[in-house]
Amino acid sequence: MQKSSVDIRSLQIGFGGLKVLENLDLHVGESEFLVLLGPSGCGKSTLLNAIAGLIDVKGGEIHIGGRDVTWAEPKDRGIAMVFQSYALYPRMSVRRNMSFGLKVAGTPQSEIERRVGEAAQMLRLTSLLERRPSELSGGQRQRVAIGRALVRHAGVYLFDEPLSNLDAQLRAELRVEIKRLHARLGATMIYVTHDQIEALTLADRIAVMQGGVIQQLDTPKKIYREPVNRFVASFVGSPAMNFIPGRLARGGEMVFVAGVNRLGLNGYVFRSQPTDAPVVLGIRPEHIEMTGADDQSSVPARVEMVEPMGADTLIWCRLADGTAFSFRRDADAQVRAGDALAVRFPADALSLFDEASGQRL
Amino acid sequence: MTAVAQLLPASRRPKRMTPARWGLYAFIFITALYFLLPLYVMIVTSLKPMAEIRQGNLLALPAAPSIDAWVKAWTSACTGLTCQGIKIGFFNSLRILVPSVGISILIGSLTGYALSLWRLPGANILFGAMMVVAFIPYQVFIYPLVRVFSFTGLGQSLLTIVIIHTIFGLPTMTLLFRNYFASLPVELFKAARVDGAGFYQIYALIMMPMATPMIVVAVILQTTGIWNDFILGLIFAGRDNLPMTVQLNNIVNSTQGERAYNVDMAATLLTALLPLVVYFGSGRWFVRGIAAGAVKG
Amino acid sequence: MRLSLTSRLSAISALLPALLVMFVVYIGATSWTVWISLTNSRMLPNNNFIGLRQYEMLFNNDRWITSVHNIVIYGVLFVSLALLIGFLLAVAIDQRVRAEDTIRSIYLYPYSMSFVVTGLVWQWLLNPTLGIQHVLRSWGFEGATFDWIVRPETAIYCLVIAGVWQASGLVMAIMLAGLRGVDEEIWKAARVDGLPKWRVYVSIIIPMMDASFATAAVLLSTGVVRLYDLSVAMTNGGPGIASEVPAKFVMDHLFERANIGLATAAATTMLITVIAVVAPYLYWRARKGEMR
Numbered sequence: 001m002q003k004s005s006v007d008i009r010s011l012q013i014g015f016g017g018l019k020v021l022e023n024l025d026l027h028v029g030e031s032e033f034l035v036l037l038g039p040s041g042c043g044k045s046t047l048l049n050a051i052a053g054l055i056d057v058k059g060g061e062i063h064i065g066g067r068d069v070t071w072a073e074p075k076d077r078g079i080a081m082v083f084q085s086y087a088l089y090p091r092m093s094v095r096r097n098m099s100f101g102l103k104v105a106g107t108p109q110s111e112i113e114r115r116v117g118e119a120a121q122m123l124r125l126t127s128l129l130e131r132r133p134s135e136l137s138g139g140q141r142q143r144v145a146i147g148r149a150l151v152r153h154a155g156v157y158l159f160d161e162p163l164s165n166l167d168a169q170l171r172a173e174l175r176v177e178i179k180r181l182h183a184r185l186g187a188t189m190i191y192v193t194h195d196q197i198e199a200l201t202l203a204d205r206i207a208v209m210q211g212g213v214i215q216q217l218d219t220p221k222k223i224y225r226e227p228v229n230r231f232v233a234s235f236v237g238s239p240a241m242n243f244i245p246g247r248l249a250r251g252g253e254m255v256f257v258a259g260v261n262r263l264g265l266n267g268y269v270f271r272s273q274p275t276d277a278p279v280v281l282g283i284r285p286e287h288i289e290m291t292g293a294d295d296q297s298s299v300p301a302r303v304e305m306v307e308p309m310g311a312d313t314l315i316w317c318r319l320a321d322g323t324a325f326s327f328r329r330d331a332d333a334q335v336r337a338g339d340a341l342a343v344r345f346p347a348d349a350l351s352l353f354d355e356a357s358g359q360r361l
Numbered sequence: 362m363t364a365v366a367q368l369l370p371a372s373r374r375p376k377r378m379t380p381a382r383w384g385l386y387a388f389i390f391i392t393a394l395y396f397l398l399p400l401y402v403m404i405v406t407s408l409k410p411m412a413e414i415r416q417g418n419l420l421a422l423p424a425a426p427s428i429d430a431w432v433k434a435w436t437s438a439c440t441g442l443t444c445q446g447i448k449i450g451f452f453n454s455l456r457i458l459v460p461s462v463g464i465s466i467l468i469g470s471l472t473g474y475a476l477s478l479w480r481l482p483g484a485n486i487l488f489g490a491m492m493v494v495a496f497i498p499y500q501v502f503i504y505p506l507v508r509v510f511s512f513t514g515l516g517q518s519l520l521t522i523v524i525i526h527t528i529f530g531l532p533t534m535t536l537l538f539r540n541y542f543a544s545l546p547v548e549l550f551k552a553a554r555v556d557g558a559g560f561y562q563i564y565a566l567i568m569m570p571m572a573t574p575m576i577v578v579a580v581i582l583q584t585t586g587i588w589n590d591f592i593l594g595l596i597f598a599g600r601d602n603l604p605m606t607v608q609l610n611n612i613v614n615s616t617q618g619e620r621a622y623n624v625d626m627a628a629t630l631l632t633a634l635l636p637l638v639v640y641f642g643s644g645r646w647f648v649r650g651i652a653a654g655a656v657k658g
Numbered sequence: 659m660r661l662s663l664t665s666r667l668s669a670i671s672a673l674l675p676a677l678l679v680m681f682v683v684y685i686g687a688t689s690w691t692v693w694i695s696l697t698n699s700r701m702l703p704n705n706n707f708i709g710l711r712q713y714e715m716l717f718n719n720d721r722w723i724t725s726v727h728n729i730v731i732y733g734v735l736f737v738s739l740a741l742l743i744g745f746l747l748a749v750a751i752d753q754r755v756r757a758e759d760t761i762r763s764i765y766l767y768p769y770s771m772s773f774v775v776t777g778l779v780w781q782w783l784l785n786p787t788l789g790i791q792h793v794l795r796s797w798g799f800e801g802a803t804f805d806w807i808v809r810p811e812t813a814i815y816c817l818v819i820a821g822v823w824q825a826s827g828l829v830m831a832i833m834l835a836g837l838r839g840v841d842e843e844i845w846k847a848a849r850v851d852g853l854p855k856w857r858v859y860v861s862i863i864i865p866m867m868d869a870s871f872a873t874a875a876v877l878l879s880t881g882v883v884r885l886y887d888l889s890v891a892m893t894n895g896g897p898g899i900a901s902e903v904p905a906k907f908v909m910d911h912l913f914e915r916a917n918i919g920l921a922t923a924a925a926t927t928m929l930i931t932v933i934a935v936v937a938p939y940l941y942w943r944a945r946k947g948e949m950r
Contacts, residue, residue: 054846075852087843091865100861101851148847160843389750392743393764396823399779400767406782419783419793468675475672479665487673487680489940494684496880496936500908500925504694504918505687508703528679535676560668589772591887592909606774610891613778622782633775640770641763647770648762651831 004155450608469534517599744829777891
C-alpha cells in the first residue's frame with residue numbers, strides 16, 4: 001500500500017474577511033499518525049478539509065506524496081476520508097457504498113471485488129455487505145465509512161472526528177480498531193478530534209491547535225509532560241492540571257513562592273532565563289505525592305472532598321492559605337474529608353508558565 | 362495510483378466561471394423568463410389602449426401608458442348584468458376574508474391544541490380522518506351542504522360562506538397547529554398543569570402566545586387560499602356576496618362582442634394583487650407556510 | 659397523566675366543532691352523496707334505489723368519458739412535468755447561485771395566484787390572433803402556429819402549460835427544502851469518491867428524497883382531481899367539450915343540468931379515485947413515522 005507524506009506550506013484560509021488559518025506550516029511523514037487536537041472552532045477541521053481539497057485555500061501550498069495538489073480535485077489527491085456523520089449513501093447497500101467510487105472511476109470489477117472483500121474482512125463487515133446503512137448500528141456504520149475509505153488504497157487517510165457521534169464504550173472499541181488498522185497498514189493518517197484521550201492513545205504526534213494556530217506539535221508524551229503553554233496544559237489531561245499562581249525567587253536555588261508556601265525548583269529545566277514577573281505553577285494531579293509531615297519539602301494541606309473514580313480516587317485539598325488543588329491516589333486510599341495531609345510537589349514534574357503570556361518558562 | 366498521479370501536472374487555481382456555471386445561469390435566466398412572462402404581459406396589456414393591442418405586439422411596451430383600463434376595471438366593467446366594476450368583488454372578498462381567516466384559525470388552533478397535548482381517547486383517529494378528508498375534492502360534499510344550508514334557512518349568505526371556509530380550512534389549520542404544539546417541549550405543558558392551569562388557560566395564556574410564528578403562517582395560508590377560492594364562493598356566497606375571483610371570471614368570460622383585453626388584464630391584476638402583496642411582503646414566511654401545509658399526513 | 663373530569667370536559671368542548679364537522683359534514687355529506695348516486699334523483703334527491711344504474715349511465719356518457727380522458731392526460735403530464743421542472747429548478751438554485759432569494763421568489767410567485775387568474779392570463783397569452791402566435795409571426799416566423807387553445811384535440815395541453823406554470827414553484831420549494839436537508843458530509847464524501855455532480859444527484863440524492871417526491875406528487879395529484887377553476891376560466895371546457903374535466907362535470911350536472919343522480923355518481927367516482935391514491939400514501943407515511 002502506498003504511503004504519502006503531507007507538506008503544508010504557509011497555508012492561509014479565510015471565509016470573507018474572517019481569517020481561519022494564517023501561515024500554517026505542517027509536515028506529516030510517511031506512515032505517521034498525526035492527530036489535530038483542539039476545541040471546536042480552532043481550525044482543525046478546516047485544515048483537514050483543506051488537505052482533502054474540500055475547501056479552497058487563499059494562499060500557500062499543499063503537497064501530498066511530493067506533488068503540489070493545492071488546486072487539485074479531492075479525487076486526484078490520493079486521499080480518502082472518514083466523516084463524523086459517517087456520510088454513508090443511505091439508499092445503497094454496504095457493498096455498493098464501498099464500491100461505488102471505484103466503479104465510477106472505472107476500476108475493473110474483479111479488482112473492486114478484491115478490495116471490498118479485503119476491507120470488509122479487515123473491518124469484520126463481511127456478513128453485513130448486503131445491508132442498508134439504516135439497518136446498522138452506529139459503530140457498524142462508522143466501520144463501513146472506514147471501509148469505504150480503505151478501498152481507495154489512498155496514500156493518506158483523513159479522519160474528521162470519526163468517533164464523536166458514538167457512545168463512550170463504542171468509541172473506546174473503535175479507537176482500538178483504528179489503532180490496529182494503522183499498525184497493520186502503516187498508512188499515513190491525519191485525525192481530527194477534540195477528545196484528548198483519543199489524541200493521546202492514537203497519535204504518533206499531536207498538533208494542539210487553538211485560534212487557527214498550532215500551539216504545540218509533539219509526541220503525546222511530550223505534550224502531556226511538557227506543555228508549551230497554559231492552553232495546551234489545561235486542554236490535555238483529565239482530571240485537569242492544577243494551576244497555582246505565585247512568583248519566582250532566588251535564594252540559593254530557584255524557589256516558587258505562593259503566599260506563605262515556598263517550593264524549591266531544583267531539578268526543573270528552565271527554557272529561558274527566569275525573571276521576577278508573576279508566574280503560574282502547573283502540576284498534574286497524579287504527580288503530587290503524599291509524604292510524612294517530617295519531609296522538608298512537604299506542605300500541609302486539608303482534605304476538602306474525596307471523589308472516588310473507580311480505578312483511583314481524586315482528592316480535593318486546600319493549602320493553609322486557601323489555594324485549592326486536586327491529586328490522585330489509588331482507589332484504596334484511606335483519606336476522608338477534613339483530614340490533614342502533607343503533600344510534595346516534585347520539581348521534575350512541574351510546569352511553570354509566565355502569567356502574562358502563558359508561555360512555558 | 363500515485364504513479365499515475367505523478368504524471369499529472371501541478372494543480373492550477375480553477376477559473377471562477379466554468380462553462381457549467383454559464384449553463385446554469387442560462388438555465389435560470391430562461392426559466393425565470395418563462396415564469397415572469399405572464400406577469401409582464403398582464404402589466405403591459407393593462408396599460409395599453411385597445412387600438413394598440415389590436416395592431417401591436419403582445420410583448421411590446423405600451424407606447425403611451427395609460428391607466429384608463431385600470432379605472433374602468435375597478436369602477437365600470439360589466440359582470441354579466443351590472444356594470445359597477447371589480448370593486449364590488451374586491452369588497453365582497455374582503456368581507457368574506459376577514460371573518461373566515463379569524464374563525465378558521467381560532468377553531469383550527471384549538472383543535473390542534475386539544476389533539477396534540479391532551480391525550481384524549483380517539484384523538485389520533487379523529488386526526489387521521491381529518492387528514493384523509495383534506496385530500497377529498499369538494500364536489501363530494503357540495504350538494505348535501507347546499508341542501509343543509511337551505512334547510513337551516515341560511516341559504517347562500519355571507520355567514521354561510523364564512524362557515525364553509527372554516528369547515529374546509531379545518532384540516533390544514535389543525536395539522537399546522539397540532540404539529541407545532543407537538544414540537545414544543547412537553548415539560549412546558551406539564552409545568553403549566555402542575556401550576557394548576559386549566560385547559561383554556563393553558564391554551565390562551567401559554568400556547569397561543571408561543572404560537573405566533575404559526576399564526577403568521579396560518580394567516581398567510583388562509584388569506585391566499587380564501588382569496589383565491591372560486592368554487593366555494595360561487596356556490597355558497599350568494600349573488601350579493603360573490604367574491605372577486607367569480608366577478609373576474611364573469612367580467613372576462615361573459616363579455617358580449619369584442620373583448621377589452623386591457624380591462625380584462627387590469628381586472629386580473631387587481632384580483633391577483635392581494636395574494637401577490639402577501640407573497641412578496643411575507644418573503645420566507647410564505648415558503649414556510651407551504652412547507653407546513655405540505656407535510657399533510 | 660390522569661385527566662380530571664373538568665379538564666376532560668374542556669378538552670371535549672374544544673373538539674366539538676371538529677367532531678361536528680367530522681360527523682355532519684364529512685361523513686354525513688359523503689354518505690348522502692354516495693346514497694343519492696344510487697337513486698334515480700334528478701332535480702331533487704329521492705330515495706328510489708336503482709343500484710348502480712347511474713354509474714352505468716355515467717360511463718356511457720360521452721362528456722364524462724371525455725372528462726376522464728382529459729384528466730388522465732392532464733394528470734400524467736401535469737404531475738410529471740411539474741415534478742421534473744420543479745426538481746430541476748431546485749437543483750439549479752441549490753448550486754449556490756447569486757441572488758438566490760430573488761430567483762426563488764420568481765419561481766414561486768405564480769403559486770400565490772388563483773387558478774382563475776392563471777387561467778385568464780394564459781388564455782390571453784395563447785390567444786391565436788393576438789397572443790404568442792401573433793408575436794412569433796410578427797418576428798418573421800410567418801408559418802408559426804400556436805393555436806392549441808382553439809383546437810379541440812390540443813386544448814387540454816393548454817391547461818397543462820398553465821397548471822405547470824402555476825405549480826412548479828411549489829415543487830421547487832418542497833424539493834429545495836429536501837436538498838438543503840441532505841447532510842453536507844455526503845457531498846464531501848462523494849467529492850472524495852470522485853463522483854461527478856450529476857451522478858451524485860441521480861444515484862444518491864434522488865433516492866434519498868423519496869419523501870419529498872411523494873409529498874409533492876400527492877399534493878399535485880389531489881390538485882388534479884380537483885381541477886375546476888382553471889378549466890372554467892381558461893377554456894370553459896371548450897372548444898365544445900374538448901377540455902371538460904370531472905369536477906366541472908359534477909358541478910354542471912348539479913347546478914345547471916339538474917341531474918343530481920348522475921352528478922353524485924361522478925363525485926363518488928372521484929372520491930374512490932382519491933382514496934385509492936391517498937390511502938397508500940398516508941399508510942406509507944405512518945409506517946415510516948413508526949420506523950423512525
